[in-house]
Amino acid sequence: MCKMGVMRTTTRGLLLLLLTGFLAVGAGVMPASAHSRLISITPADGASLPASPTEVVLTFNEPIDPQFVTVRITDSEGGNVVGQDATAKGTKVTLAVSDPIAAGTYSVLYRVVSADSHPISGSTKFTVAGDPQAPPATTGTTSGTASGAATPTPTASSSVASPPAASAATGDNAAAPADEESGGTPIWVWFIVFAALVAAIGATFYAVRRDESQS
Template structure:
């Protein structure tokens, strides 16, 4: 009888151990789950009209600022990122130079989540045109200035000098005629008085 109880206890233990191992095995994938890149801005293989102000990567877990590394290179294989990547929870953002050339851009990242999971990867996007820098001084200098021309007098209108000259000539002629008439009248009166005095 005692032997039978011992066999029953052993059988129960033999069933409990595999069950516990099954529970641990079921929980293992959750504990070993990797952090993934959920989204990016700009997205992979995007075609943009100009260079974006920044690249933002959003992960499935919060990131560690100390280990957030992001590199962005332009079509000339030169880096176009400015400063260091900035972490805001699950998002990692890095600013880009706005005057970078058009072409194919490559984004590479290697980050570590707050709980120690490393994540790395890369993708590309395309920029169609380059942002043109506009300067107010350049715009002003490039604007042609129309030459200033003196106003043209209306057709048929006499020039100011000609009008003044004509007026001066007319006035002088009238004055001379008046003087001659006065002199003639005075001479006629003198001759008439002399004749009257002779007759008497």
């Protein structure tokens, strides 16, 4: 009876340890898989725009804390080209571009904190193909007669550049960029830890049963 009591106590302890380990792994996996992430951004990463965007909109899968939102648009030299601050409402973060930006390649740098206090950061790029601040091209030289004013000169017409055909080929919406840094422990790590825990408990249980059978 004494041996049976010891064995039952040992078995219960092992089962309790296994259950505790399972709950601990589950508690670690759930937050890791529930972290916020970027779903889409406008302009899309790598987009080529015919003119300056009026805003940059980032959409996440969970609400974002409005107190911890940073979005910047920088030029090729790293200078900030937008003076406004981004705003967050629900799952969307918006940076207004009130002053049109000139032609060139720009980077969107973002860092936000989700409702579960998880930081998310990353960057995307877009290109403005046309210069929104350039004055409109004149079509001819005004003369004293109506016919002269209506007829453009060959020099003026040849100087008008048409926008690239591929400038609008890229859509505005895109999936989350590859360089997003969302942190968190990968799920497969937790499964390895859980498997190792089960193996250790199984080995201990087997050793106890073997000792009991030999005694």
